[in-house]
Amino acid sequence: MLRALGSVFAKFAKKYLPDALIFAMILTIITLILGMVIQKESFVNMVKYMGDGFWNLLSFAMQMTLIVVTGYILATTKPIKAFLSWIARFGNSPFKAVALVTFVMAIFSWFQWGLGLIVGALLAVEIARNQKGIHYPLLVAASYSGFLVWHAGLSGSAPLLVATPGHFLEDTIGTIPVSKTIFSPWSLLTVITLIITLPLINAAMHPKKKEEVLEVDPALLKEEPKKKLTAEDKKNMVFAEKVENSPVLPIIVSLIGIVYIFYYFFVKKGGLNLNILNFIFLMIGILLHWTPRNFIEAAKEGGKNSWGIVIQFPFYAGIMGMMINSGLASTIANWFVGFATAKTLPFWSYISAGLVNVFVPSGGGQWAVQGPIMTEAAHKLGASVPNVVMGVAWGDAWTNMIQPFWAIPLLSVAKLDIRDIMGYTMMALIWAFIVTSFFIFVLA
Numbered sequence: 001m002l003r004a005l006g007s008v009f010a011k012f013a014k015k016y017l018p019d020a021l022i023f024a025m026i027l028t029i030i031t032l033i034l035g036m037v038i039q040k041e042s043f044v045n046m047v048k049y050m051g052d053g054f055w056n057l058l059s060f061a062m063q064m065t066l067i068v069v070t071g072y073i074l075a076t077t078k079p080i081k082a083f084l085s086w087i088a089r090f091g092n093s094p095f096k097a098v099a100l101v102t103f104v105m106a107i108f109s110w111f112q113w114g115l116g117l118i119v120g121a122l123l124a125v126e127i128a129r130n131q132k133g134i135h136y137p138l139l140v141a142a143s144y145s146g147f148l149v150w151h152a153g154l155s156g157s158a159p160l161l162v163a164t165p166g167h168f169l170e171d172t173i174g175t176i177p178v179s180k181t182i183f184s185p186w187s188l189l190t191v192i193t194l195i196i197t198l199p200l201i202n203a204a205m206h207p208k209k210k211e212e213v214l215e216v217d218p219a220l221l222k223e224e225p226k227k228k229l230t231a232e233d234k235k236n237m238v239f240a241e242k243v244e245n246s247p248v249l250p251i252i253v254s255l256i257g258i259v260y261i262f263y264y265f266f267v268k269k270g271g272l273n274l275n276i277l278n279f280i281f282l283m284i285g286i287l288l289h290w291t292p293r294n295f296i297e298a299a300k301e302g303g304k305n306s307w308g309i310v311i312q313f314p315f316y317a318g319i320m321g322m323m324i325n326s327g328l329a330s331t332i333a334n335w336f337v338g339f340a341t342a343k344t345l346p347f348w349s350y351i352s353a354g355l356v357n358v359f360v361p362s363g364g365g366q367w368a369v370q371g372p373i374m375t376e377a378a379h380k381l382g383a384s385v386p387n388v389v390m391g392v393a394w395g396d397a398w399t400n401m402i403q404p405f406w407a408i409p410l411l412s413v414a415k416l417d418i419r420d421i422m423g424y425t426m427m428a429l430i431w432a433f434i435v436t437s438f439f440i441f442v443l444a
């Protein structure tokens with residue numbers, strides 16, 4: 001049954017779902033129309049909101065671009081390639097391979113979502129390079145499905161924000177420790193259930209018939225072999241070439257970077273975030289590539305994978321600008337609050353967050369919009385504020401399975417389009433809804 005459903009969804013997505021950039025353009029038009037119809041905003045105002053917001057994700061887009069580029073740089077070093085190859089050996093059958101990438105992605109995403117995205121993608125690619133008979137679109141989709149648990153993990157935007165002194169809602173809800181949000185029994189059980197069951201569900205969708213299996217095109221993931229320098233080559237080098245092929249500069253620069261990393265974690269007591277993660281990837285990549293020339297070649301190749309982020313993220317920033325400034329996001333959240341009770345508010349927070357996430361695919365940005373509305377409703381209805389926070393967090397993560405925004409970095413590395421994987425991630429969406437809804441109603 002799962003195999004048949006997955007096949008049906010996959011065929012539908014392949015036939016009707018456009019490229020991720022087209023999806024962003026369509027969402028832009030839909031949001032503009034909804035703002036005019038529901039919020040009674042003028043066309044000019046909606047266009048202004050879109051244009052004013054268009055560049056609001058530049059910093060974040062740069063962070064995500066560096067995640068892809070530095071992740072690729074690191075993955076092409078000999079030690080990391082060897083490590084990925086070692087893990088990939090455990091995925092030595094279609095069932096094991098699909099289950100493995102789901103599990104690894106989920107574990108890493110729970111600890112740090114940026115790390116999860118890049119590790120999951122690189123592992124899927126490594127398995128596809130070395131194992132025959134694996135349906136590549138499903139393998140990449142399975143990897144992405146593990147991203148479902150990120151907002152209930154250690155880098156979850158909403159729960160971490162409300163646990164931070166001085167956050168923008170502190171006057172109304174105080175600070176809420178992660179013991180009541182990320183580590184609440186119902187949310188932890190949801191995470192554990194998904195980490196155990198999603199790999200099995202994804203693996204069960206693997207086609208049995210050989211003619212239905214789409215293996216990766218070897219040319220798609222082919223790595224150009226590095227030319228080894230001979231003694232004669234080294235002898236004939238000019239000064240600039242000698243510098244480019246010497247390990248001296250990489251060793252010095254990376255050691256400086258490693259000192260800062262120790263300072264950041266052990267003296268400054270900083271936490272893991274995108275900036276320090278990119279810094280770590282960059283410095284270790286410089287060291288492990290050993291020469292500037294090796295590093296430069298890897299960086300050039302990695303840069304080819306980041307075009308989707310550079311072009312598409314501004315469109316989503318424009319959509320977010322329209323959703324927030326027109327009040328459309330608040331209106332959607334208030335619709336669900338209108339018929340909620342103290343018991344059901346966490347669930348309706350979850351559903352509303354899932355809907356808003358399609359248009360505002362940013363955990364922090366979404367909490368800024370929905371947080372004041374949902375926490376005020378929690379006070380009025382006598383509902384649990386921590387459970388409402390996690391309801392929004394799970395809703396934000398849930399519909400990522402039908403939203404290309406977070407899949408763009410992974411797809412860039414895997415060299416696939418969103419329509420190649422979304423039929424399979426639809427199954428993850430359905431299963432996550434069942435699991436999350438159950439635990440919200442029974443335990444929250």
